[in-house]
Amino acid sequence: MGIEIGGSIEKVNGKEISYYEFVERYLAKNQPVVLTGLMDDWKACKDWVFDSGKPNLKFFSTHFGNSKVQVADCGTREFTDQKRVEITVSEFIDHWIDAKECGGASNSFQEGNDKLVLYLKDWHFVTEYPEYVAYRTPLFFCDDWLNLYLDHYRMHNDSDTCQENDGISCSDYRFVYMGAKGSWTPLHADVFRSYSWSANVCGKKKWLFLPPSQCHLVFDRYA
Incomplete structure (x- = not known):
């Protein structure tokens, strides 16, 4: 049985909407969107x-x-x-x-x-x-509580623990x-x-x- 496609995902130019508009139109409504131009x-x-x-x-x-x-x-x-x-x-x-x-x-x-x-x-x-700054986080996603926390606090204080876990548990995402x-x-x-x-x-x-x-x-x- 194939996948039935119902509806479409809106695509908007990210340079032409404000943060407030993004929150109101998509974030608050849990609505997916494709942002271009960023x-x-x-x-x-x-x-x-x-x-x-x-x-x-x-x-x-x-x-x-x-x-x-x-x-x-x-x-x-x-x-x-x-x-x-x-x-x-x-x-x-x-x-x-x-x-x-x-x-x-x-x-x-x-x-x-x-x-x-x-x-x-x-x-x-x-x-x-x-x-090497590969990218700049778009304004819409700057309130990144998880990575902002991990930038300042390690999930493990023991460096040996971090090495054993290959750095994944005490790094960013x-x-x-x-x-x-x-x-x-x-x-x-x-x-x-x-x-x-x-x-x-x-x-x-x-x-x-x-x-x-x-x-x-x-x-x-x-x-």
Whole structure:
């Protein structure tokens, strides 16, 4: 049974509405909206993307290649998530380029398999590269109580604890995600069931929006 599309998502120029209008028309009504024009001056949109619109993958290898990141195998399920491994950004980019040249995707996770579709998830880019200002948070989302708190207070005071948890539990929640065509992520809730905003720097990403009246249909059966 296919998904029935009912209604449409409004798309507005973010430079042409005020914060008050955004709150009144969308935030207060829990109404999804696509905001355009807010990324025109972002450094990420200049460094990470070619004029042709294609991702500048080599830029990541050159400038951030040694960073260790979590990547998900989109073809292998592990419990309620996808199977993940930790590799460097350079290794991830090399795999992406090799897989693109080979074409296709497999469903088995094997080291050295160039046909896997991998998805880089939860990269704490802002924390790792504070001097590289990839973007400016739009006015509509500046009241970010979660990250504002974590910028000043660590969730763990013990540095050894942070190292054991790979820094995730005591870092922020400003993430970078990357994936080749065909990559995807399972249905999930935002951090601590909070509300997040996302910006698409390059390529296409498909989102499915459900009205609040249907929220009861997507809860975890064991929750």
